[in-house]
Amino acid sequence: MERPTTVGHADKLSRPSAPAAADSGALEIVGPLAARDRELLTPEVLALIERLERRFGPRIDELLEDRAEVQRRLDAGERPYFPSESACIREGNWRVAPIPADLQDRRVEITGPVERKMVINALNSGANCFMADFEDATTPTWRNLLDGQANLIDAVRGTIEYADEARGKTYRLNERTATLIVRPRGLHLREKHVLLDGRPIHGALFDAALYLAHNAHDLLAKGSGPYLYLAKLEHYREARLWNDVLLAMQDALGLPRGTVRVTVLIETITAAFQMDSILWELREHVTGLNCGRWDYVFSFIKRFRAHESFVLPDRDAVGMDRHFLRSYSRLLIRTCHRRGAFAMGGMAAQVPQRNDPAATAEAIARVRADKRREVNDGHDGTWVAHPALVAVAREEFDAVMTGPNQLGVEGGGPAIGRHDLLSVPTGKATERGLRAIVDVTLRYLESWLRGQGCVAIHGLMEDAATAEIARAQIWQWLRHGRRLDDGRLVDAELVEGVLTEQLTALRLEFGDERFERGRYLLAAQLLRELVFADEFPEFLTTAAYQYV
Incomplete structure (x- = not known):
């Protein structure tokens, strides 16, 4: 049964300015603070975080309990399905809000942690976008999180530098850089260094509030905007929560509704059955969906863990050529393009090996084949994990794409149904x-x-x-x-x-x-x-x- 939700209006928050002590009512900072941390954790920012946590923290906890209930039903033999209550949304003729100019061409995105040198190299990599990742690529130590936020502030302002004393080299931003997108932590992760009424707050709210409070206005002034990736959603109600959080943050920061734009990673098996509804809930803010395929495989194992019939073969034998993964990718393309949203492809995790030319050549060949499949299927862009692969991925997309994206490609082939998404790949365990x-x-x-x-x-x-x-x-x-x-x-x-x-x-x-x-x-x-x-x-x- 769906819980009713209420959305009010947070108090207005001016842009953070002068540094101040890190305290805010019942919000307690228990992590050590360096000098610059106090510029990040201003009273205004902390007040915003506290309001968000009080208002949305209980809803997040309820949604996490809903995940547990879904798991209990799956353990008992139930299987995911396309929700009947949202059939009208799937069958309706609607589209998401128009997409900003600097997100129209996303053919190559590079991802990585928020470490200072990585931020500079990724923004300079030649990729269209850089996803700065507080989620899967960053260990959430207190120092990593605060330094990462400081690095992004400097990157947005164009002042970021990194001095490599061992190499005698200083890294700075090029005149032209990738569009910045930030991935806050998922709803399940807490931030133990910030307590509200003695309890750790939700990391997702902490990460998003800090980034938007310090950077949204500067990004808009540069002709860009505050862009986010949302991780590990499992239900359209979680998309509804995020939409309410975005409305509250925009109101608090004095931003027009729809200023913050998001891309949602479809990286759970349950979310694959709810892509239309996820887009609908976020339709004022969403720009597309992404095939988070590694987490998707993990979710496939996790959610069907009680059933022997869902046991997978060796990890390296489960690639995107498998029917359940190819079906999920194609369904994502069809769903997105019908709604005017971008369909982003998955990660190429290969890393060139300087001392092994043969292995590097093999890795690049695999990346090419993967990206060729994605662009021919209709994806609008893709992910790479290493700057050396940006040009490789771009070549494959440039060879097929005649414009900035493929929104006009509907994605042909037979209809994709429940059995396609739940098809278990066969193979050996060795x-x-x-x-x-x-x-x-x-x-x-x-x-x-x-x-x-x-x-x-x-x-x-x-x-x-x-x-x-x-x-x-x-x-x-x-x-x-x-x-x-x-x-x-x-x-x-x-x-x-x-x-x-x-x-x-x-x-x-x-x-x-x-x-x-x-x-x-x-x-x-x-x-x-x-x-x-x-x-x-x-x-x-x-x-x-x-x-x-």
Whole structure:
């Protein structure tokens, strides 16, 4: 049953100006503050955050409980469906609001963390847009978050610089840069360094409020605007919540309704059945949807975790050529273009390897094939994780696109139904595959625990989304007694043995000193907690957050 919602009007908030002490009524900052942090956390900004948390925090908690209830129904055998109550929206003839000029051509977007050098290089990369990521690519340490916000303020003002003393090089912005889009954390993540009535606030509200309060007016003055990516939505009611949050923030900041524009990542299996409704709820603010395909695979495992019939093969065998993923991509294109919204393609996670030309050539060939498929299917743009891949992706899109986007491409082929989205890919589980996902999860968790949420591992840029697939597969194989192609049962003894061997291999690779200096043993402990748990932990980031 849907809960009624009420939307009022927040008090007006002037643009933040003078630095002040970081306190605001019942809002308590428990993280350490450097000098510039006080310029970020002004009384006006903190008052906005407090109002947003008081007003929307309870609704977020209700929506998260709704997710838990959906999981209980899925565990009991229910399957996702196209909601009957929104049939009129799916069948209606409506379109989203006109899209701003600097978002009309998004054929190549680069993504990455909000680290200072990365922000400069990404904006200078030649990509059309840069998604600065507080979600999957950034470990949410207090320092990372505040420094990231400061980096974006400097980038918007054009003053950002980074001095690499070791190389004797200073990085600055080019005259022409990518359009900036920011991804705040998902609704499920809290910010433990900011308390309201003694309880951590929601990270999504903290990230979005800080960014918009400090940058919205400056972006508009430059002829651009405040643009966001919204992560991990699972239901159109969550899109409705975000729409209400945007209205409240715009009102508080003195911005006209519809100033903030968002792109929604469709990266959960439940959201795939509600794309029309998600666009409808955000129709004044939305510019498009994105195929967040790695999180989508993770969601497919997570939501059907109770059922043996949904066990997936090796991680690297589940690509966009699989029917359930290709169907989801095509449905997204058709849905978006019917509504005048952009359909963004997925991430190319490959990373060029300077010391291995053959591996680099193979990686680039895979990127080309992936981007060729996307543009020929009708996507308006795509994602890459490394500046060296911007030109590669652009070449493939330029070869097909005659204009700035493909809104006129409806996306042909047969109708896409429920059975297409729920088609389970077949394939083997192998020892090589098991060792690979244990290894990548160990390496990624160790990096995340040190504060680096995006790291190149074995030629792929791994972030929280790709690591989630790896650890979820281990849990799934254990839960359902998957057998490897050589007949061995994937049980606790086998997984523990592989984990122990991988730790030994990492010690040999890095040496005792570096291994001990790192957080590999803690990463192994956390991995055990994630994969041997009786109940599936919803997100590795929430499990790991206690350690940072």
